[in-house]
Amino acid sequence: MASLGISISSVAAGRPMRSLASSPSCSNNKPFASLNATRSLESSRAPFRLEISYDRRFSDELRRQPLAAARSGPVVAAAEPEPMKIMISGPPASGKGTQCELIKKKYGLVHIAAGDLLRAEIGAGTENGKRAKEYMEKGMLVPSEIVVMMVKERLLQPDAQEKGWLLDGYPRSLSQATALEDLRIQPDLFILLDVSEEILIERVVGRRLDPVTGKIYHLKYSPPENEEIAARLTQRFDDTEEKVKLRLKTHHQNVEDVLSTYKDVIFKAKEIHCCVVKKGGAFINC
Numbered sequence: 677m678a679s680l681g682i683s684i685s686s687v688a689a690g691r692p693m694r695s696l697a698s699s700p701s702c703s704n705n706k707p708f709a710s711l712n713a714t715r716s717l718e719s720s721r722a723p724f725r726l727e728i729s730y731d732r733r734f735s736d737e738l739r740r741q742p743l744a745a746a747r748s749g750p751v752v753a754a755a756e757p758e759p760m761k762i763m764i765s766g767p768p769a770s771g772k773g774t775q776c777e778l779i780k781k782k783y784g785l786v787h788i789a790a791g792d793l794l795r796a797e798i799g800a801g802t803e804n805g806k807r808a809k810e811y812m813e814k815g816m817l818v819p820s821e822i823v824v825m826m827v828k829e830r831l832l833q834p835d836a837q838e839k840g841w842l843l844d845g846y847p848r849s850l851s852q853a854t855a856l857e858d859l860r861i862q863p864d865l866f867i868l869l870d871v872s873e874e875i876l877i878e879r880v881v882g883r884r885l886d887p888v889t890g891k892i893y894h895l896k897y898s899p900p901e902n903e904e905i906a907a908r909l910t911q912r913f914d915d916t917e918e919k920v921k922l923r924l925k926t927h928h929q930n931v932e933d934v935l936s937t938y939k940d941v942i943f944k945a946k947e948i949h950c951c952v953v954k955k956g957g958a959f960i961n962c
């Protein structure tokens with residue numbers, strides 16, 4: 677029987693740290709995964725760059741056959757290649773935005789961020805936006821009846837259907853995951869970013885946005901290039917120490933429920949020096 681595979685590698689600019697590549701001897705029709713990680717020379721706070729690449733020997737087959745379907749039976753090639761579908765999850769300031777930019781550019785996927793959809797509603801002054809803001813200010817999850825519909829509608833738009841999607845910050849609860857499962861919307865890969873709490877808080881509190889270019893700065897680690905930019909930087913209303921602690925608590929309370937839904941397609945990238953990938957039912961540490 678034909679086998680299929682996916683190769684995942686994680687790198688940060690700097691010296692090689694450690695690398696693990698599983699042999700593609702995938703005779704049981706389970707997805708094959710491999711990963712490489714390098715640690716940054718600069719500091720543990722330097723951004724972690726994640727690269728995903730299909731193993732060339734298997735890529736055509738994988739793209740014809742979503743992993744979710746392959747889990748349960750033999751490979752059956754469909755007429756049209758399926759676009760890639762990825763979910764990415766992680767606590768506040770774990771680097772989702774940075775990874776999403778890289779993945780989006782490399783694979784041409786449509787980036788759909790639940791938080792951005794909600795902030796757009798707030799910006800437009802809609803009723804949903806007003807309600808959502810009350811929860812977001814408390815670091816709580818916005819009720820599913822607001823978020824689920826918003827995300828479903830966006831996923832079903834033609835650009836996401838044609839190019840594939842990178843879903844960021846959704847699902848964050850079992851009911852949100854189930855809402856997609858009910859529509860048979862499943863990812864090929866679920867990336868979980870895992871970063872220590874101390875680093876997250878420092879990142880969040882120093883994070884600033886340039887409203888003109890959309891670029892994200894950090895007052896200490898990635899300061900603005902000049903005074904003019906510094907003067908116009910804004911801070912997200914929920915990027916305070918008090919609120920990020922609440923957001924972290926909410927993340928930890930919900931993440932396990934979501935992971936159970938996607939346990940066969942999870943790639944877990946833990947704070948630069950440890951990666952875990954699930955391969956054929958067993959975790960491999962590196």
Ligand code: ADP
Binds near residue numbers: 791846
């Ligand atoms: P972060 O990952 O830093 O929490 P986001 O922009 O993803 O930032 O989310 C900001 C806020 O928007 C969250 O704290 C939460 O209140 C709300 N939110 C985002 N995604 C969801 C979701 N899937 N379900 C419910 N609320 C959400």
